[in-house]
Amino acid sequence: MKASDQESDDRKLKVLLSAWNPSPPLPPRFRERVWQGIARFEAHDRDTRTFLMKCRAWIANHFARPGLAWACASLLLAFGIGLGWFQARQHTTTVTAELAVRYARSVDPYLTLP
């Protein structure tokens, strides 16, 4: 076979291939299966999201406005002060009672504690 003949055949084949537009039949319920796959992927994504991501999403949903976030931060500060003050009072009361007993016992050997 001559080289020029081979070149001509290649060109013809190329033209033929470019003109060929096959449309094979889709497998049965193809569209339905694609949608089911997408749904499965979304469900898996939802389950495997990290806790942090869920928190971020929750915060984004509930504290969309910075004003609300500032209000919440102020409440947290007030809670911190309140709890600290309350526990300090409890500590002071305990220490005071303990020292009072220590004083009483130091001066009164007959003191029996319940």
Added chain:
Amino acid sequence: MRRTLPILILGLLGAVGTYCLAYFAGTFSSRALLHSPQPELAWLQHEFKLTGQDLARITELHAGYLPRCMERCARIDELNTLLAAALHADMPVPAEIDSLLRERADMRVLCQSEMIDHFLQVSRTMPPDQGRRYLAWVWDNTSLRERPMDHSFRDATAIHTPGPMD
């Protein structure tokens, strides 16, 4: 989201910070009491609003009272041991037991009498109103006010006297 998350984190950190601040500020006085050289006397100064001079005088009285008190306690312990030995002897001697009981009771009276003297001296060192408060406090919180006797046992085992209806 970009703005709200830092605000909330700031709020949380602030809450922890203010908690620590409030706790340490609130416990400052009690921690100072605990770390003083004589915490119970520091408590007395704090509770009865005493001046440094009052406290110095009370510390002196306290230091003078304690050795005498310990001396009496040691003697009472000694008498308790002797009394136990006398009671557990093969032939207990009632006169000896009686004498030991009397001596122990006398020692207790002496001990309580010295204790009251000490309380009175301390109360006189304080401003009058605080002195009265102090005496009320020692009455409520020391053995001066004896606990009421328990009569429930006697009531529960009271002999039933049959009445005319029985």
